[in-house]
Amino acid sequence: MQLTDxxxxxxxxRLSSGEISSVALxxxxxxxxxxxxxxxxxxxxxxxxxxxADAAAADKRIAAGDIDLLTGIPLALKDIFNSEGxxxxxGSKILDNFVSPYDATTVARLKARGAVILGxxxxxEFAMGSSNENSAAGPVRNPWDGERVPGGSSGGSAAxxxxxxxxxxxxxxxxGSIRQPAAHCGVVGLKPTYGRVSRxxxxxxxxxxxxxxxxARDVEDCATLLGAVAGYDPADSTSVDRPVPDYLATLKDGVxxxxxxxxxxxxxxxxxxxxxxxxxxxIETYRTLGAEIVDVSLPHTDYAVAxxxxxxxxxxxxxxxxxxxxxxxxxxxxxxxxxxxxxxxxAAGFGEEVKRxxxxxxxxxxxxxxxxxxxxxQKVRTLIRQDFLDAFENVDLLLTPVAPTPAFKIGEKVDxxxxxxxxxxxxxxxxxxxxxxxxxxxxxxxxxxxIGLQLIGKPFAEDELLQAAWAFENATDFSQLPQLAADR
Amino acid sequence: MDSRYExxxxxxxxxxxxxxxxxxxxxxxxxxxQPNSQTCPVCLGLPGALPVLNRQVVEDAxxxxxxxxxxxxxxxxxxxxxxxxxxxxxxxxxSQFELPICEHGWLNIETEENGQKKIxxxxxxxxxxxGKLLHSDGDxxxxxxxxxxxxxxxxxxxxxxxxxxxAIAYLKQLHQIVVYLGVCDxxxxxxxxxCDANVSxxxxxxxxxxxxxxxxxxxxxxxxxxxxxYEVERQAxxxxxxxxxxxxxxxxxxxxxxxxxxxxxxxAHDYRYFPDPDLVPLVVSDDWVDSVRGALPELPDSKLARxxxxxxxxxxxxxxxxxxxxxxxYFEALVALHDNAKVCANWVMGEVSRALNExxxxxxxxxxxxxxxxxxxxxxxxxxxSGKIAKTVFEDVWNTGKTADQIIxxxxxxxxxxxxxxxxxxxxxxxxxxxxxxxLKGGKDKLTGFFVGQVMKxxxxxxxxxxxxxxxxxxxxx
Numbered sequence: 001m002q003l004t005d006x007x008x009x010x011x012x013x014r015l016s017s018g019e020i021s022s023v024a025l026x027x028x029x030x031x032x033x034x035x036x037x038x039x040x041x042x043x044x045x046x047x048x049x050x051x052x053a054d055a056a057a058a059d060k061r062i063a064a065g066d067i068d069l070l071t072g073i074p075l076a077l078k079d080i081f082n083s084e085g086x087x088x089x090x091g092s093k094i095l096d097n098f099v100s101p102y103d104a105t106t107v108a109r110l111k112a113r114g115a116v117i118l119g120x121x122x123x124x125e126f127a128m129g130s131s132n133e134n135s136a137a138g139p140v141r142n143p144w145d146g147e148r149v150p151g152g153s154s155g156g157s158a159a160x161x162x163x164x165x166x167x168x169x170x171x172x173x174x175x176g177s178i179r180q181p182a183a184h185c186g187v188v189g190l191k192p193t194y195g196r197v198s199r200x201x202x203x204x205x206x207x208x209x210x211x212x213x214x215x216a217r218d219v220e221d222c223a224t225l226l227g228a229v230a231g232y233d234p235a236d237s238t239s240v241d242r243p244v245p246d247y248l249a250t251l252k253d254g255v256x257x258x259x260x261x262x263x264x265x266x267x268x269x270x271x272x273x274x275x276x277x278x279x280x281x282x283i284e285t286y287r288t289l290g291a292e293i294v295d296v297s298l299p300h301t302d303y304a305v306a307x308x309x310x311x312x313x314x315x316x317x318x319x320x321x322x323x324x325x326x327x328x329x330x331x332x333x334x335x336x337x338x339x340x341x342x343x344x345x346x347a348a349g350f351g352e353e354v355k356r357x358x359x360x361x362x363x364x365x366x367x368x369x370x371x372x373x374x375x376x377x378q379k380v381r382t383l384i385r386q387d388f389l390d391a392f393e394n395v396d397l398l399l400t401p402v403a404p405t406p407a408f409k410i411g412e413k414v415d416x417x418x419x420x421x422x423x424x425x426x427x428x429x430x431x432x433x434x435x436x437x438x439x440x441x442x443x444x445x446x447x448x449x450x451i452g453l454q455l456i457g458k459p460f461a462e463d464e465l466l467q468a469a470w471a472f473e474n475a476t477d478f479s480q481l482p483q484l485a486a487d488r
Numbered sequence: 489m490d491s492r493y494e495x496x497x498x499x500x501x502x503x504x505x506x507x508x509x510x511x512x513x514x515x516x517x518x519x520x521x522q523p524n525s526q527t528c529p530v531c532l533g534l535p536g537a538l539p540v541l542n543r544q545v546v547e548d549a550x551x552x553x554x555x556x557x558x559x560x561x562x563x564x565x566x567x568x569x570x571x572x573x574x575x576x577x578x579x580x581x582x583s584q585f586e587l588p589i590c591e592h593g594w595l596n597i598e599t600e601e602n603g604q605k606k607i608x609x610x611x612x613x614x615x616x617x618x619g620k621l622l623h624s625d626g627d628x629x630x631x632x633x634x635x636x637x638x639x640x641x642x643x644x645x646x647x648x649x650x651x652x653x654x655a656i657a658y659l660k661q662l663h664q665i666v667v668y669l670g671v672c673d674x675x676x677x678x679x680x681x682x683c684d685a686n687v688s689x690x691x692x693x694x695x696x697x698x699x700x701x702x703x704x705x706x707x708x709x710x711x712x713x714x715x716x717x718y719e720v721e722r723q724a725x726x727x728x729x730x731x732x733x734x735x736x737x738x739x740x741x742x743x744x745x746x747x748x749x750x751x752x753x754x755x756a757h758d759y760r761y762f763p764d765p766d767l768v769p770l771v772v773s774d775d776w777v778d779s780v781r782g783a784l785p786e787l788p789d790s791k792l793a794r795x796x797x798x799x800x801x802x803x804x805x806x807x808x809x810x811x812x813x814x815x816x817x818y819f820e821a822l823v824a825l826h827d828n829a830k831v832c833a834n835w836v837m838g839e840v841s842r843a844l845n846e847x848x849x850x851x852x853x854x855x856x857x858x859x860x861x862x863x864x865x866x867x868x869x870x871x872x873x874s875g876k877i878a879k880t881v882f883e884d885v886w887n888t889g890k891t892a893d894q895i896i897x898x899x900x901x902x903x904x905x906x907x908x909x910x911x912x913x914x915x916x917x918x919x920x921x922x923x924x925x926x927x928l929k930g931g932k933d934k935l936t937g938f939f940v941g942q943v944m945k946x947x948x949x950x951x952x953x954x955x956x957x958x959x960x961x962x963x964x965x966x
Contacts, residue, residue: 323535
């Protein structure tokens with residue numbers, strides 16, 4: 001087994017026994033990135049020198065007996081995380097030259113544990129997209145099929161794990177941006193409950209929906225990484241001061257006696273036959289594992305996508321106002337005064353989808369439309385959240401598909417934003433409800449593409465989510481690794 | 489003021505708070521530092537930075553609310569006010585919009601025509617200030633964000649004022665309160681207390697308000713009065729000439745004493761307010777409000793009444809002393825040590841204030857502490873020194889920091905109360921001024937002062953004037 005095929009827990013044992021060094025491991029990853037990234041394009045910035053320095057420091061810690069599960073483990077970050085001294089572009093031309101002067105809280109937490117940061121990962125510009133085609137750094141190619149998208153917006157984070165270009169990665173999820181690419185790339189991705197993980201230093205798309213989460217090769221790694229970044233942060237007023245459970249301690253507790261709900265609104269006609277089949281098999285697996293399967297209803301599901309595209313774009317229109325060319329980023333100024341500078345900077349710096357969402361959001365917040373759009377959407381959001389809370393009165397977890405289809409082809413939906421928006425139809429409600437969701441592999445389509453299973457948990461019940469995911473993973477064998485051209 | 493129309497004025501006051509740090513980050517808000525040195529990712533509006541509310545700002549807002557009779561909202565919301573300007577780092581200002589922390593307050597002002605009048609306070613809300621643009625020559629400007637994110641309270645009145653004088657009375661009272669509370673340094677020139685005035689006029693008897701103009705750039709009470717009076721005339725002339733007032737922002741030009749339109753810059757902004765998703769709703773418990781209320785200082789209104797009713801001071805004295813919190817506290821410390829309040833007030837308004845002014849120092853730095861001053865006053869009360877000698881003792885205490893008793897001892901200033909000694913001086917004075925003494929005897933009472941004065945002079949001020957008077961009376965009767 002190649003070094004780069006292994007998981008955090010496997011590598012941790014070899015690092016702590018002194019069998020391998022973090023520097024050697026990091027070198028192996030850097031080499032793998034060099035070999036494979038021309039075909040995947042998962043990295044925007046590769047931080048070779050900084051990574052090797054991190055690794056050398058980690059080796060010293062390990063030699064001194066100071067080792068944590070993440071010490072010396074090569075990880076990578078979606079390019080939405082501020083990381084001191086590293087270029088942080090958020091997939092946008094407007095931040096092409098932005099070298100951040102500070103670390104996001106989550107990044108600081110990983111560094112404190114001695115993790116190695118290999119680089120910054122490709123993404124849809126400002127996390128707006130479901131295919132990673134909206135990136136100034138070009139599209140990411142799905143490691144399973146280079147003609148296909150990896151999903152988005154954390155497309156680089158998912159593809160890098162699948163292509164073994166990092167042991168695990170951090171992404172962000174606003175409407176499915178961790179879970180959908182995890183599903184399309186055949187890895188495990190978790191969107192924590194809103195407030196579980198600090199957003200400080202994570203470039204905002206839609207502040208009331210954004211949440212940081214891990215993408216990893218297996219459920220145990222996912223639990224490890226979540227445990228490392230979760231927890232209250234006084235620098236983020238929306239983070240919740242509530243103890244972080246020991247996710248690893250309860251990981252293998254199983255699902256015997258758990259009640260798993262199937263929201264009937266999620267099993268719709270448009271669902272791809274392979275996806276439907278894989279999810280149905282997964283349901284059978286859970287039954288076999290001792291779970292009770294229950295039919296439930298989330299009656300306001302139909303409104304979720306519309307509601308999301310009002311709230312997220314409204315917040316984005318304001319969040320992205322700071323990219324004005326005044327203090328940082330790429331400024332365009334052709335001498336037409338202040339307004340001209342703003343217009344030229346933003347016209348040249350933002351891509352089409354970002355502009356579309358800024359305009360949608362600006363409209364939704366405008367005087368005379370606010371009540372009909374933004375305020376109404378907030379009310380609908382409350383109803384959607386209530387749907388989930390009501391369902392959780394009767395069940396412990398919900399089980400759904402992650403996306404209606406496996407990964408689609410690059411270019412297939414770029415001209416049809418509405419079709420593109422519908423690819424997040426099963427993930428968006430979880431963000432609106434503010435609860436947690438996890439995507440894990442549950443099979444391959446007839447075309448050999450990964451299919452994802454979504455588990456949705458009660459607010460702050462990430463531990464239950466991980467238990468159920470681990471039980472499934474342990475009972476099945478869907479964690480295959482894709483063969484890249486470079487591997488053949 | 490113009491009498492053709494009724495004037496309607498509402499005021500928006502921005503109060504810069506005296507907190508050590510900014511409203512949403514830990515940066516110091518020291519002014520006069522190198523541009524952009526008092527900044528961090530949060531107040532620079534860097535990607536990913538998030539605001540965290542400064543608790544002291546909330547506490548100051550509660551203080552201001554309680555002192556202006558507002559209701560304190562148990563739950564209030566921060567909102568984003570969206571607009572582009574280079575001094576506004578995030579492209580929006582965090583403020584409060586629909587649910588401010590304080591509402592429904594009022595202040596009483598004294599008006600010349602109608603006595604006491606209640607002015608409504610619509611709301612008080614918290615917000616962050618913007619940075620500053622430094623315009624240099626040529627076509628570029630520099631941005632200094634040291635001031636960005638410093639805490640402000642915006643205090644909005646009802647349109648209850650009917651003249652510039654009422655507006656000034658309200659502003660002075662509000663100014664006094666926020667300075668008293670210690671939440672603002674009150675410096676208008678430096679912009680710590682700034683005011684925008686909404687001014688409109690309407691025909692007498694009309695209920696509906698006229699169209700208002702918003703006046704800006706008013707950085708002294710005098711300018712506010714000038715600006716309002718100019719604006720009222722302008723609107724009245726405009727209407728009389730058949731024109732209409734347009735709703736607009738007008739800048740006051742202090743050099744010309746006029747206001748001019750800012751139109752063009754200010755075209756119907758849509759600020760797209762919405763609740764800031766980065767900040768959770770602010771919940772203020774009753775306990776918190778109660779503890780702030782319990783710690784509020786006594787306000788000038790209450791001191792004014794108390795000084796008159798309990799201490800028997802004349803209204804004028806009570807007004808002068810209560811106007812400034814530090815002076816009032818000095819006075820109160822003095823009164824606690826010396827029970828003649830009127831004498832205390834005379835000294836505080838007289839010698840103390842004079843010496844402070846001459847030396848240009850605040851009362852908090854007065855070298856003659858209330859304890860030292862009380863020591864002087866005691867020696868007047870027990871006839872050890874006269875009031876006149878006391879003034880020289882005061883000078884010496886000021887300069888040396890010694891007690892009155894030390895100085896009286898060292899300089900031998902103890903008043904002569906020995907009847908024999910005073911009588912012999914009096915006899916000498918009478919002998920030297922026989923003619924005037926006869927006139928005094930003949931009923932020319934005015935000459936009493938002359939004789940007492942001569943005795944005081946001969947005794948170098950040390951004779952007890954009361955005893956001189958008594959002895960002189962005896963001589964006249966004798």
